Amino acid sequence: xxxxxxxxxxxxxxxxxxxxxxxxxxxxxxxxxxxxxxxxxxxxxxxxxxxxxxxxxxxxxxxxxxxxxxxxxxxxxxxxxxxxxxxxxxxxxxxxxxxxxxxxxxxxxxxxxxxxxxxxxxxxxxxxxxxxxxxxxxxxxxxxxxxxxxxxxxxxxxxxxxxxxxxxxxxxxxxxxxxxxxxxxxxxxxxxxxxxxxxxxxxxxxxxxxxxxxxxxxxxxxxxxxxxxxxxxxxxxxxxxxxxxxxxxxxxxxxxxxxxxxxxxxxxxxxxxxxxxxxxxxxxx
Amino acid sequence: xxxxxxxxxxxxxxxxxxxxxxxxxxxxxxxxxxxxxxxxxxxxxxxxxxxxxxxxxxxxxxxxxxxxxxxxxxxxxxxxxxxxxxxxxxxxxxxxxxxxxxxxxxxxxxxxxxxxxxxxxxxxxxxxxxxxxxxxxxxxxxxxxxxxxxxxxxxxxxxxxxxxxxxxxxxxxxxxxxxxxxxxxxxxxxxxxxxxxxxxxxxxxxxxxxxxxxxxxxxxxxxxxxxxxxxxxxxxxxxxxxxxxxxxxxxxxxxxxxxxxxxxxxxxxxxxxxxxxxxxxxxxxxxxxxxxxxxxxxxxxxxxxxxxxxxxxxxxxxxxxxxxxxxxxxxxxxxxxxxxxxxxxx
Numbered sequence: 282x283x284x285x286x287x288x289x290x291x292x293x294x295x296x297x298x299x300x301x302x303x304x305x306x307x308x309x310x311x312x313x314x315x316x317x318x319x320x321x322x323x324x325x326x327x328x329x330x331x332x333x334x335x336x337x338x339x340x341x342x343x344x345x346x347x348x349x350x351x352x353x354x355x356x357x358x359x360x361x362x363x364x365x366x367x368x369x370x371x372x373x374x375x376x377x378x379x380x381x382x383x384x385x386x387x388x389x390x391x392x393x394x395x396x397x398x399x400x401x402x403x404x405x406x407x408x409x410x411x412x413x414x415x416x417x418x419x420x421x422x423x424x425x426x427x428x429x430x431x432x433x434x435x436x437x438x439x440x441x442x443x444x445x446x447x448x449x450x451x452x453x454x455x456x457x458x459x460x461x462x463x464x465x466x467x468x469x470x471x472x473x474x475x476x477x478x479x480x481x482x483x484x485x486x487x488x489x490x491x492x493x494x495x496x497x498x499x500x501x502x503x504x505x506x507x508x509x510x511x512x513x514x515x516x517x518x519x520x521x522x523x524x525x526x527x528x529x530x531x532x533x534x535x536x537x538x539x540x541x542x543x544x545x546x547x548x549x550x551x552x553x554x555x556x557x558x559x560x561x562x563x564x565x566x
Numbered sequence: 567x568x569x570x571x572x573x574x575x576x577x578x579x580x581x582x583x584x585x586x587x588x589x590x591x592x593x594x595x596x597x598x599x600x601x602x603x604x605x606x607x608x609x610x611x612x613x614x615x616x617x618x619x620x621x622x623x624x625x626x627x628x629x630x631x632x633x634x635x636x637x638x639x640x641x642x643x644x645x646x647x648x649x650x651x652x653x654x655x656x657x658x659x660x661x662x663x664x665x666x667x668x669x670x671x672x673x674x675x676x677x678x679x680x681x682x683x684x685x686x687x688x689x690x691x692x693x694x695x696x697x698x699x700x701x702x703x704x705x706x707x708x709x710x711x712x713x714x715x716x717x718x719x720x721x722x723x724x725x726x727x728x729x730x731x732x733x734x735x736x737x738x739x740x741x742x743x744x745x746x747x748x749x750x751x752x753x754x755x756x757x758x759x760x761x762x763x764x765x766x767x768x769x770x771x772x773x774x775x776x777x778x779x780x781x782x783x784x785x786x787x788x789x790x791x792x793x794x795x796x797x798x799x800x801x802x803x804x805x806x807x808x809x810x811x812x813x814x815x816x817x818x819x820x821x822x823x824x825x826x827x828x829x830x831x832x833x834x835x836x837x838x839x840x841x842x843x844x845x846x847x848x849x850x851x852x853x854x855x856x857x858x859x860x861x862x863x864x865x866x867x868x869x870x871x872x873x874x875x876x877x878x879x880x881x882x883x884x885x886x887x888x889x890x891x892x893x894x895x896x897x898x899x900x901x902x903x904x905x906x907x908x909x910x911x912x
Contacts, residue, residue: 411609414893415886416848419866423882426870427617503739507852510741511867526745530856533753533760544745548738555737 313556320550324373327366335363335520343535353536355529357518361539368520368543369550372509375436376501382440383497384490387447392478392486394448395455406452409445417442421504422513435514439504443497450493454486461485495558499551506547522547596898603894610886611663615656618879646675659879668880673872683880687865689766691884694854694861696770698846700777701784706839709789713796713835714828720801728793736790740852744783748856751779762857780857784849788842795838799831806830833903840896844889 332351333339338358339350346353352361394405412420421438428434458464459482467477508514509523517528522543529539643649647658662669666684674681712732716725735743752760762776770777803809804827812822851863858864862881869877 407609411606411613414606415610415889416844416851418848418851419882419885422851422866422870423614423617423878426873426875426878427620499737506739507741510739510852511855513867513870523739523741526741530745530748530760533748537749537753540745541749544742548742548746551739551742552734552737 307560309556310560313553313560316549316553317557320369320546320553321373323366323546324369327369331360331363331366333360333363335359335367336518343529343532343539345536346538352538352542355525355536355539356532361525361529361536361542364520364525365522365542365546368522368525369546371432371515371519371521372502372506372523372547375432375505376439376498379436379439379443379501379505380494380498382437383443383447383501384494386440386444388451388483388490390444391448391451392455392482395452396459396474396478396482398456402452405448409449412442412445413449417500417504418507421508422511425508425513432515435505435508439501439508442504443501446500447493447497450489451486454489455482458482458485492558492561495554495561499554499558502551502554592901595901599894599897603890607886607890610890611660611883612656614879614882614886615659618875618882619652619655642675646670663880663883668884669876671869671877672874673877683877686877687862687881687884690860690862690865693764693770693859694850694863697777697780697854697859697861698843698850700771701781701846702839702843704781705785705788705792705842708785709792709796709838710828710835712789712793713831714800714823716793717797717800717804717827717831718823720797725797729790732790732793734790735786736788738787740783740787740849741856743786744779744853744856747779747782747786760857762859764860766860776859780853780859783853783856784846787849788845792838792842796831796835799834800827803827803830833900836896836900836903840892843892843896847885847889 336359339360340354340358342354342356342358344350344354344358350360350362352365355361355364390405394402420442421435424438424441425435428437464477464481467481472480505514506523509521510527512524512527515521515524517524525543526540526547529536533540640649647655650658659669668683668687670680671683671686712728716728719725748760751758758778759776760779762780764770764773764776809822809826812826813819817826850861851867853859854861854863855867862885866878866881866885869881
């Protein structure tokens with residue numbers, strides 16, 4: 282492809298294809314919604330339809346798939362099917378809590394920094410810079426160790442790290458809004474800071490917030506699942522997808538399903554949330 | 567004093583070399599970035615130290631167990647330096663750190679001896695460096711190739727195939743990708759080992775087959791976003807006026823790609839690769855733990871599991887230095903590659 286003619290034809294081609302591109306994308310979004318919906322359904326109703334108690338040893342270790350145990354048994358002879366069905370609540374619930382906490386803290390800090398500016402802004406943003414200059418997982422592990430063992434401290438650490446990222450986005454959005462006429466009018470009327478923030482600015486930065494929620498939630502799921510996988514979060518005998526992968530990876534040759542089943546469902550979960558939040562950010566669904 | 571004498575007027579009309587250096591935007595920029603890096607590291611050291619010193623149950627009682635007598639605790643605290651005030655301990659840790667002394671592990675004290683953190687992390691650090699570098703080179707190559715290819719074929723099936731193939735694994739946790747790779751390559755095809763245990767002191771490069779799966783996992787999770795960002799840079803470059811001008815001048819398309827577009831898309835790419843290098847440090851933790859690879863990430867997880875606060879704080883700080891150094895280096899590299907930025911930086 283050389284010469285003059287190539288240039289305009291390429292441009293035209295790109296325009297044509299970009300329109301065509303949208304169709305598979307919306308297909309992907311539709312599939313992702315179905316996948317996510319069924320995972321959430323599984324997580325809610327899974328414990329009710331689980332054939333056995335997830336924490337009782339029922340057979341020998343790493344038995345292969347059979348009529349009795351659909352996905353075989355795990356390292357301790359427990360039923361993998363029942364453990365997969367009950368193992369999702371923890372990660373989803375904790376990730377949701379972490380995301381909500383991150384938003385409360387990040388929203389307050391980001392709006393304050395963006396609206397008040399000056400030294401408040403400087404202090405908050407320098408702290409955010411320092412925190413963001415570091416691998417997230419290392420920080421979560423470090424903070425979790427500092428706050429003490431147990432899930433609450435890990436959820437809190439995850440929320441704190443996420444809050445810094447939220448604060449940064451909210452600050453930028455708030456900066457844009459705070460020079461607008463209606464904000465200046467509210468300030469001139471003598472409204473108090475928190476009234477201006479909640480009544481004037483918050484409704485206007487809501488779209489930015491909405492586009493970011495999915496991404497934050499994915500990150501929370503990834504972080505919490507990783508911490509559980511590393512054995513530093515939920516402790517055995519809790520049934521948890523991340524923990525199951527870690528527990529059963531020694532028996533990959535005997536019953537690979539004990540690892541593959543939780544891996545597949547965790548993977549489907551993160552990929553589908555990712556696809557949906559991408560589509561959401563693109564055009565608000 | 568030397569500073570003031572420098573600033574006093576030089577003999578009229580003569581500008582000293584040092585003054586020239588001071589005025590050069592590049593030197594200012596380099597100095598600024600290095601300074602910012604040092605300040606960030608200092609802030610991080612405070613945070614890491616505070617986090618580790620509030621780890622519940624102080625290190626001495628952890629060494630001696632729950633039922634230690636008060637007297638033995640006092641003695642152990644004195645031995646470990648825990649009887650001093652917090653600020654003094656921070657000072658001692660930092661002074662030691664800057665002199666290459668990372669302190670002694672809590673584990674060592676509980677076995678009645680002093681084991682230096684450095685002796686524990688020296689080997690793992692080296693192993694991780696090898697794994698990181700061995701993974702980094704193909705990551706750069708593959709994402710440059712994929713990024714360029716999908717920019718040139720933007721919107722066509724090659725582009726879509728690459729974006730699906732790379733973005734799906736990128737959305738997965740490292741250990742899920744790794745578990746799938748183990749299932750495929752180790753359990754099913756039985757061509758590669760599932761665990762990468764390397765005997766202490768042995769160079770990991772001597773057993774390359776142990777590195778394949780960890781490296782593949784790292785490639786799989788990073789190439790997606792990296793090639794996506796390179797694609798964006800390339801698409802923008804290909805749309806630019808100077809690419810149009812080059813094409814109108816009859817420059818061969820291949821040369822337009824490599825000599826014009828890629829060269830200009832390279833500057834943002836360097837920052838992408840710096841991000842990847844930083845990511846690798848976090849990603850290594852999970853990957854090393856999954857494959858049992860004896861690197862610094864696995865060492866950190868083990869230290870965290872036994873709450874060895876001294877080792878945790880020194881290892882975290884070492885990682886912080888690597889991360890910040892990478893950021894600063896990448897910034898400087900971009901400056902050198904893109905002449906335009908040198909003047910804008912001033």
